[in-house]
Amino acid sequence: MNKINFDDDSAVLIIGSGAGGGTLANELCQKGIKVILLEAGKHYSIQDFHNNEWEAFSQLAWLDKRTTSGDWRVAQDFPNLPAWICKTVGGTTTHWAGASLRIQDYEFKAKTVYGEIENANLLDWPLALEDLADYYDKAEDKMGVTRTHGIPGLPGNNNFKVMHAGATKLGYKKVNTGHMAINSRPRDGRASCMQLGFCFQGCKSGAKWSTLYTEIPAAEATGNLDLRTETHVLRIEHNESGKVSAVEYVDKDGKHHLQKAKIICVAGNSIETPRLLLNSQTSQYPDGLANSSGQVGRNYMRHTTGSIFAMFDKPVNMHRGTTMAGIIQDESGHDPKRGFAGGYELETLALGLPFMAAFLNPGAWGKDFTHALENYKHLAGMWIVGEDMPQEKNGVTLHADEKDQYGMPVPNVHYDDHANDIAMRNHAYKQGMAVYDAVNATNIYEVPPYPSTHNLGTCRMSKRSSDGVCNKWGQTHDIDNLFISDGSQFTTGAAENPTLTIVTLAIRQADYIADQLNSREL
Amino acid sequence: MYKKPISRRLFLKFGGFSTLTSKYLLTSSAGLLHALTVYANEPDSLDENDIKLLFSILKQMYPHNILNDLHYQKVVEKIIESSSSDEAVNKIIKNGISKLNDTVDKTMVKNTWIESSSAEQLETLKKISKTEFFSKLKSTTINTLYNDDEVWELFGYEGDAFSKGGYLYRGFNDLDWLPEPPAEASPKFKG
Ligand SMILES: Cc1cc2nc3c(=O)[nH]c(=O)nc-3n(C[C@H](O)[C@H](O)[C@H](O)COP(=O)(O)OP(=O)(O)OC[C@H]3O[C@@H](n4cnc5c(N)ncnc54)[C@H](O)[C@@H]3O)c2cc1C
Ligand code: SF4
Numbered sequence: 001m002n003k004i005n006f007d008d009d010s011a012v013l014i015i016g017s018g019a020g021g022g023t024l025a026n027e028l029c030q031k032g033i034k035v036i037l038l039e040a041g042k043h044y045s046i047q048d049f050h051n052n053e054w055e056a057f058s059q060l061a062w063l064d065k066r067t068t069s070g071d072w073r074v075a076q077d078f079p080n081l082p083a084w085i086c087k088t089v090g091g092t093t094t095h096w097a098g099a100s101l102r103i104q105d106y107e108f109k110a111k112t113v114y115g116e117i118e119n120a121n122l123l124d125w126p127l128a129l130e131d132l133a134d135y136y137d138k139a140e141d142k143m144g145v146t147r148t149h150g151i152p153g154l155p156g157n158n159n160f161k162v163m164h165a166g167a168t169k170l171g172y173k174k175v176n177t178g179h180m181a182i183n184s185r186p187r188d189g190r191a192s193c194m195q196l197g198f199c200f201q202g203c204k205s206g207a208k209w210s211t212l213y214t215e216i217p218a219a220e221a222t223g224n225l226d227l228r229t230e231t232h233v234l235r236i237e238h239n240e241s242g243k244v245s246a247v248e249y250v251d252k253d254g255k256h257h258l259q260k261a262k263i264i265c266v267a268g269n270s271i272e273t274p275r276l277l278l279n280s281q282t283s284q285y286p287d288g289l290a291n292s293s294g295q296v297g298r299n300y301m302r303h304t305t306g307s308i309f310a311m312f313d314k315p316v317n318m319h320r321g322t323t324m325a326g327i328i329q330d331e332s333g334h335d336p337k338r339g340f341a342g343g344y345e346l347e348t349l350a351l352g353l354p355f356m357a358a359f360l361n362p363g364a365w366g367k368d369f370t371h372a373l374e375n376y377k378h379l380a381g382m383w384i385v386g387e388d389m390p391q392e393k394n395g396v397t398l399h400a401d402e403k404d405q406y407g408m409p410v411p412n413v414h415y416d417d418h419a420n421d422i423a424m425r426n427h428a429y430k431q432g433m434a435v436y437d438a439v440n441a442t443n444i445y446e447v448p449p450y451p452s453t454h455n456l457g458t459c460r461m462s463k464r465s466s467d468g469v470c471n472k473w474g475q476t477h478d479i480d481n482l483f484i485s486d487g488s489q490f491t492t493g494a495a496e497n498p499t500l501t502i503v504t505l506a507i508r509q510a511d512y513i514a515d516q517l518n519s520r521e522l
Numbered sequence: 523m524y525k526k527p528i529s530r531r532l533f534l535k536f537g538g539f540s541t542l543t544s545k546y547l548l549t550s551s552a553g554l555l556h557a558l559t560v561y562a563n564e565p566d567s568l569d570e571n572d573i574k575l576l577f578s579i580l581k582q583m584y585p586h587n588i589l590n591d592l593h594y595q596k597v598v599e600k601i602i603e604s605s606s607s608d609e610a611v612n613k614i615i616k617n618g619i620s621k622l623n624d625t626v627d628k629t630m631v632k633n634t635w636i637e638s639s640s641a642e643q644l645e646t647l648k649k650i651s652k653t654e655f656f657s658k659l660k661s662t663t664i665n666t667l668y669n670d671d672e673v674w675e676l677f678g679y680e681g682d683a684f685s686k687g688g689y690l691y692r693g694f695n696d697l698d699w700l701p702e703p704p705a706e707a708s709p710k711f712k713g
Contacts, residue, residue, distance in 0.1 A: 051682040054669055156708030157689075158697040164707055165700040176707040185712070192713075194688030204684045314699045319679060321694035326708070353679035357668035365583045365651075365660060366644075373668065374586055377678025439700060 003226040004036055006259050011036050011226070012513065013247060013261035015233050015276065018091020019502045020486035021267030022211025022219075023142075027510030029224040033517065036259060037216075037225060038249055040232040040268075041088035046213060049094075049202030053354045056201030060094055062087040065410045066271065067399055072415040073448045077362035082413040083302075083452040085269050089229055090212025092269065092453075093499070097199045097324040098181040098208045099347060100145045101496035102136050105129040106334055107342070107387065110492040113334055114341040120389035120418060121299055125491040126463040126472040132504055139504040143181035143209040144188055153177045154184045154193060157321030159348045162312070162380040166435035167328045167346075174329035178347070181209035181500075182322060188214070195321035197350065231257075234408055236264055236280040236289055236482070244289070244482045250406055263513060263522060265474075267485040267506075270300065270455035274396045274488060275411040277459070290459070290476035295469050297397055299390035299460055300413065301493040302452035304421045307349055308432035309360065309381040310441035311372065316380045318350040324383075325350075331431060332495045340423040343495045344386025346432055351381070359450055372445060380436065381447075384428040385454070387495045389418040396458055454498050459488035473512040474505060481522055485509060568602055572619050575635060576601060576659075579622070582643045584663055588676050597666045601659070611658065618655025625649050 004011050011034040014021045025037045041060070050056045062085045068075035074082055086092045106113050108129055111122040140148040147153050154177045156164065167175045182199075183192045193207040206213055219225040230252035237258070239245040246260045266273045274297035278288035288296050325348045332343040351359060353376050360372060372379070394416060398409035417425075433444045461484075462468025465477035474489050476482045487502050494501075516522040568576070580594050605612045623634050626646050635643065650656050667673060674681050683689060690711065702708075 051684045054665070152712075153707075153709045155695060155711040156703055157694045160708060161695065161697045161700050161703060164703040175703075177709070184709070193690070194684075195690040195694035196683045196688040197694075198683065205688070314697075315678070316697060317678070317680075317693065320683075320689040320692075352681075353674050353677055354665075354669045357664050363660065365647075365663075367585055370584050370586050374588060374677050 002228065004034065006257060009245065009260035010034065010262055012263045012265065013038065013259060014265045014267060014485065015247065016091060016267035016269065016272070016486065017089050017211060017216060017227070018086070018267065018269060018486070019093050019096075019211065019499045020506050021265070022090065022093070022215040023503045023506040024265060024267065024485050024510055025225060026211075026215035026219040027507055028513065029219040029222040031510065031514045032222075032224065033514060034224050035219065035226065036261065037219075037227045038231045038233055038247070038259075039089050039091075039227070039229050041086065041091075041229065043089040043229045044094075044202075044212075046202070046204055046206050049198075049204050051196065051198045051201060051204065053201060053352045056095070056198070060086045060088045060202065064404050065402065067402065067410060067412045068414070069412060070394070070415040072417055074451055075415070077448070078451050081451045082415075083269075083271060083455050084450065085271065085455065088212075089216060089227070090210045093210040094202045094212055095200050096208075096210075096453075096499060097497075098322075099324045099327070099497040100140065100143060100179050100181045100500040101345070103129070103494040103496050103501055104332070107492065107494035107496075110342070110387075117341060117389060117420060119391060120420065121392045122390060123460070123462055123467055123491050126461055131472075132501075132508070135504045135508045136500070138507050139500055142214075142507075143500070143503065144183055144190075145500070146178070146180045146182065146184050147176075148179065151187070152184050154180055154182060154322060154325070157195060157318075157325045158316050159318040159321070159350050159380050160326035162310075162316055162439060163326050163328065163346075163348050163382055163435065166437075166439040169438040170434055172328050172330045172435075176327065177325060178327040180322070180324065183207040190214075193322060197319045197321055197323065199323040232406060233268075233276060234279065234406055236266075236276060238282065238284070238289070238479070242284060242479060244479055263481045263483065265483040265485040265509075266488075269486055270458045270488040271396050271411050271413060273484060273486055274458040275398065278396075278398050279408055290469050290478045290482055292478050293462075293466050293468060295460060295467070297458050298392050298395040299457040300395040300415060300455070301388050301390055301457040301490065302415060302449075303454045303456075303493055304344060304384065304386035304388045304424045304428070305449045306384045306425050306429060307381055307447035307450075308384075308429060308436065309372070309379050309445045309447055310433075310436035311375050311378050311443040312380065312439070312441055313378070315377045317377060318348075318380050319352055323350050324348060328435070331428070338427055340420045340427065342387030342420070342424065344384055344424055344428050345495055345497075346428065346435070347383050347385060347497075349381050349383035360445065360447055362448070372443065382432055382435070384425065384432065385495065385497060386424045386428060387493050388421045390457055390460070390492060391416065391418055454487070454493075456487045456490040456493050456498055459484045460491045461489045462491060474509045475512070483509060483513070567606055568615065568619075572616075573598060573602070575619055575622065578636060578643075579647070580659065580663060582640070582647060583659065584667060589673065593667060593670065593673055596670060597663050600662050600666045604662070614654045614658055618650070618653060618658075621653075621655070622646070622650065
């Protein structure tokens with residue numbers, strides 16, 4: 001049963017219950033603000049999660065049709081799966097690994113620090129690290145990030161031992177079990193990590209933070225939340241004065257509804273958020289909502305990624321324990337001597353045998369491939385996550401003729417690698433291989449990027465309204481009661497896994513919305 | 523790919539696996555017969571020769587000494603299943619099989635697939651590697667052969683961990699052939 005009537009226009013309406021939307025909902029509810037939270041996916045609980053890669057993927061991943069274009073290898077290997085994103089209460093925080101790093105000071109000023117880079121649409125963020133410091137603190141506390149707030153680091157698993165031994169032999173200094181939103185000891189009513197090794201499938205011990213079992217129940221406990229699951233938003237409507245006023249959604253029985261609201265916050269992740277704005281075009285906003293800059297759907301970033309797996313004489317058993325069990329941070333600075341701008345992190349990564357088969361070298365067959373798989377027990381792995389360049393041509397557009405099950409144009413995701421991305425990836429492959437070579441790997445595999453797990457930048461924040469879609473609060477430049485509340489806001493990608501920053505921005509946005517409501521600005 | 527020759531010790535290890543699996547080999551032809559008799563009577567279904575050919579192709583595409591026919595049979599059954607329930611797939615498979623011998627003839631001007639040497643078969647596979655038939659075999663194998671808990675066990679992947687209490691007390695950090703990282707990099711678990 002809905003708590004708030006369709007015609008009641010006094011609440012804040014949030015689309016999407018993942019890292020951004022779930023956090024924002026809770027923060028607003030805690031302040032006594034009524035929130036309607038619309039989520040396209042189903043409401044599962046920890047007990048429903050599967051310790052099985054394909055089962056977990058088909059249970060929670062967003063599988064509605066998407067198309068791809070561009071020269072990135074994902075378009076060739078996974079033409080209808082550009083991204084690994086979840087459709088469920090909790091969004092992709094159900095499948096995420098938990099790595100929680102702050103963006104570095106210099107990365108907020110990418111344009112100033114890197115200078116002009118050809119074909120890159122670089123911009124400085126309209127805020128600095130010091131503007132976010134207190135909010136980062138709050139986010140780390142909320143999420144229980146290890147190595148902050150006196151929370152000890154996690155114990156390293158076998159995969160980390162291999163990384164650590166190789167990295168330190170190579171002379172790397174910043175190598176440890178990382179900053180993880182995973183309980184290394186019981187905290188916040190949740191257990192500590194059992195080292196299951198199924199972080200990407202939904203954490204069955206609840207040790208890993210997810211809005212599903214932290215923010216959302218906390219918001220529900222206030223009595224201010226109206227959570228509606230299996231509700232897919234199709235359009236955002238506006239009134240004559242140009243402010244947004246309602247959303248149209250389909251419920252699980254296929255019924256269409258119009259829900260009014262005072263403020264609308266979009267947190268559907270960086271493909272669905274711009275898709276929704278573009279699909280809401282009207283005669284007043286012919287290019288879609290909040291798109292006077294023409295930047296909605298552009299500057300899509302996915303991090304420069306790739307993996308390195310290596311085989312050893314003796315067993316590793318990388319699948320045991322946390323998926324992202326450790327990190328090398330020595331390459332995360334900006335050092336143009338390496339031949340590219342920006343930096344990257346190297347993080348351990350383990351896949352189970354089913355996903356190894358699918359991702360090691362998509363499309364591969366023959367002896368080399370089967371040899372790697374049958375030596376699964378002897379493999380160690382790591383993942384590259386580095387800053388990729390924003391490019392105007394990379395992004396999300398509405399497909400000209402293909403429609404989804406609701407008749408809404410499917411999104412096409414276009415991505416061409418920038419020369420800087422390629423130079424960085426090659427450098428990172430070389431360093432990752434050197435790490436494993438230092439501990440006598442017998443075979444080393446360069447593994448191409450997976451469908452994007454980090455999706456960013458398609459409604460970026462900017463100081464000037466002509467450069468981006470929203471201001472430093474995530475409020476759109478064009479429509480002051482429309483907010484962007486997810487990773488689409490990112491002006492640049494930085495080298496760090498994005499979720500801690502998405503949560504930080506959501507906490508900050510909640511304060512801003514509350515202030516604006518109190519001062520009757522909104 | 524950057525490669526070094528594989529060490530001798532690794533081969534010895536897998537030598538052990540092969541003897542372990544050989545006992546399954548006896549049961550596998552019975553399984554194959556079962557698959558044949560179940561599907562043989564359907565119209566347009568794959569006949570005995572088709573199925574033999576599929577086994578042979580799959581083993582050439584995804585060679586594993588430590589697996590036996592029983593493991594590949596699950597892939598073959600999946601192909602038969604989708605071929606009998608989906609006309610488009612049936613066409614792709616039937617076509618692929620009938621073209622295979624053509625491909626062999628034209629390129630090697632010698633033998634049928636079954637008569638070809640292993641090296642010749644590999645050459646033929648390279649020739650057809652861009653076809654729909656080949657893609658279908660690839661995707662079915664990836665989703666079936668490597669999603670089989672018997673195969674997992676042989677390759678050393680342990681599957682579900684929750685029902686066994688995770689690895690916290692079962693070897694998540696039992697690797698002992700490299701130095702232990704210091705506590706500041708990897709703190710001990712204090713339960
Ligand atoms: C395997 C994996 C590992 C990851 N590991 C890490 C990591 O270690 N560290 C890190 O920082 N990040 C990691 N990430 C990324 C992280 O999950 C995302 O950055 C984060 O969840 C994004 O938050 P979000 O709020 O933008 O979107 P999401 O969390 O994806 O939530 C969006 C929600 O919106 C809903 N939605 C979308 N459109 C509509 C609509 N029209 N109507 C209704 N609902 C809609 C979706 O169903 C979804 O639930 C990982 C991701 C994956 C897949
Ligand atoms: S390893 Fe830890 S965080 Fe990951 S799924 Fe298991 S218990 Fe959860």
